[in-house]
């Protein structure tokens with residue numbers, strides 16, 4: 640059983656995924672050490688998002704395995720994978736994906752509330768993170784009432800709320816201009832480093848990959864040497 644807040648090694652070995660006749664992953668290997676920030680780059684269609692989805696337990700590989708420390712996670716039941724994702728992982732996607740009906744504050748508190756943490760603790764942590772991300776004054780607005788960059792900063796706060804072992808980011812700044820993108824990347828990588836979360840970040844931009852400790856290049860579903 641994984642423990643919330645503890646930091647773990649995430650390892651994908653010999654991963655293969657097909658969509659019909661399309662080979663999306665073809666024997667990909669990747670290891671993310673605790674606290675490491677890794678960018679995944681490669682041509683369009685090389686399998687970057689597919690690799691992220693497999694590592695995050697969203698998609699089951701046809702072959703190979705994914706381990707979080709000693710625990711194999713790719714072959715867990717759907718409900719156990721969902722619960723592991725909630726506990727151990729955080730997500731920042733290209734277009735936020737905040738819940739539109741909830742305020743930024745409620746969005747950030749949501750992972751903690753879903754994990755059954757006390758309301759007061761969720762409030763404290765949410766306020767702390769929204770403050771770090773300089774969107775505290777917007778806490779009571781809904782995502783549709785703030786800019787794309789502000790919403791993305793709240794999405795970073797939400798991803799960090801429960802101190803996950805790994806944060807997955809798929810083109811986290813793809814919808815932002817370069818200044819807003821830098822603010823989001825500074826916040827994401829700065830806070831992840833401070834709190835010891837690993838980050839796996841898919842990007843096609845070298846300036847985004849520059850925030851990572853290491854870049855993994857994919858080509859035709861495999862990690863290039």
Ligand SMILES: Nc1ncnc2c1ncn2[C@@H]1O[C@H](COP(=O)(O)OP(=O)(O)OP(=O)(O)O)[C@@H](O)[C@H]1O
Nearest residue numbers: 658661662663681682683684685686687688689690
């Ligand atoms: N749900 C799906 N159904 C069918 N084919 C898919 C699906 N998802 C991905 N593919 C195919 O698998 C291959 C890898 O896709 P993937 O999205 O992982 O690439 P990517 O490197 O992230 O691309 P991009 O940089 O364009 O986002 C592509 O050929 C894509 O068309």
